[in-house]
Amino acid sequence: MSAEAHRSFACFGGTATLHVAGSAHGRRADAAAGEAEARLLEAHERLSRFIPGSELCRLNTDSRRTVPVSGLLLEVAAAARRAGLLSGGLVDATLRREIERAGYDESLAGKRDRPGPGRVPASDSPRPASASPNRGWSRITVDRRAGTVSRPPGVEIDSGGIAKGLLADLVAESLSGHADYAVDCCGDVRVGGTSGRPRRVLVQDPAGGEPVHELAVSDGGVATSGIGRRSWIADDGRPAHHLLDPSTGRPAYTGIVQATALAPTAFLAEVYSKYALLSGRPLARERLPYGGVLVLEEGGVEVVDPRAVTAGAAAA
Amino acid sequence: MAISVVAFALLWGIVFVQMATGHDPVLSNKPKATASGREEARSGPADGISDGGEAAGARAAAAEAVETTEPEEAEPEYAEPEYAETEPEYVEVEPEPAPVITGQS
Secondary structure (H helix, E strand, C coil), rough: CCCCCEEEEECCCCCEEEEEEECCCCCHHHHHHHHHHHHHHHHHHHHHCCCCHHHHHHHCCCCCCCEEEEEEHHHHHHHHHHHHHHCCCCCCCCCCCHHCCCCCCCCCCCCCCCCCCCCCCCCCCCCCCCCCCCCHHHHHHEEEECCCEECCCCCCCCCCCHHHHHHHHHHHHHCCCCCCCEEEEEEEEEECCCCCCEEEEEEECCCCCCEEEEECCCCEEEEEEEEECCCCCCCHHHHHECCCCCCCCCCHHHHHHHEEEEEHHHHHHHHHHHHHHCCCCCHHHHHHCCCCEECCCCCCCEEEEEHHHHHHHHCC | CCHHHHHHHHHHHHHHHHHHHHCCCCCHHHHHHHHHHHHHHEEEEEEECCCHHHHHHHHHHHHHHHHHHHHHHHHHCCCCCCCCCCCCCCCCCCCCCCCEEECCC
16 A cells, blocks of 8 residues: 555645545545645635635625525534534634634734743633523524525624534545545544544644644544634733633633544534533533543643543433 | 407406406405404403403494494485475555644644
């Protein structure tokens, strides 16, 4: 077997990476990786809220209640609703205005995060986040047959992390006939392949040191959410980051600075990782039903064994 | 012509007599050595020498002399070494999938 074809490129405000090995349906690994790269870049153009005229921006500024959209944006809207359902409203993809008010009003792509690498914003009084009473995500409806998205005026979608997980899964589907593949959309990873061989997934240290843990995944998704990146100094001089408490619209400080989740898909892993981080320490482990890794504010690392989570839930 | 025939017959006769009397020039050394060794080996006990060590040494030397003259023992058999004809198996080692990093996005 030949070595894997490899691509690494700027996308979704970060770096996307592709690994493909073997041929499928007469298509070689390098050609498949090239097609996957083109697909991700096209999705980025459609879904970025920092590109005026992107399809997402057009949807968010459209005054109509029901808007015809592309199949991709249809999936993103459906994913936004599902993320809210799965997390009880903690993973809320309708906080676009709140995040801009918090100071994240420009793309951080290619820029150094303002607190600096290795500096994780912290709070003296960590507390779990809670859902927004507006529940904007629950008012999004998708009509696949008609190809339309409906939402009340004022409910805007921020594709954010859910689009990365979703795209990792969609691209992975197109690579499913290859022996091995990995789609890494800026930390939202989908791994698989017909060989069934496990791939090492290294969990990054939020402080910039050596990886805090190593996972072996043969088929499934892994995603990491945290408050160490996409962070900045707010107007009031306090450090801020992009993971908001939906109930306040302010950056959430829950005592967890990074959560990594395992799941059958990258989208689910993305939802569970954010759900765990926003839930805070008492509940975070239960929010990782397929296992994961938590990095605590004081520096400790907790590895969550999925069997322990299942056993704990059964006992409860 | 007649002289040649006579000379040939004369020479042939000399050779024939030599051969018939056991004076083969090629084999002449071997029977002599064998005979002398055995004579020495037998002579020990016959002399009635009481020094057993000396006698034993003489007998050993004699026996060694005899043994070295046995043609079948002088040429050890050459045993063809046996080689196991096993072809080494070629196992293709597939490269491990490259690791990926999950970090904060």
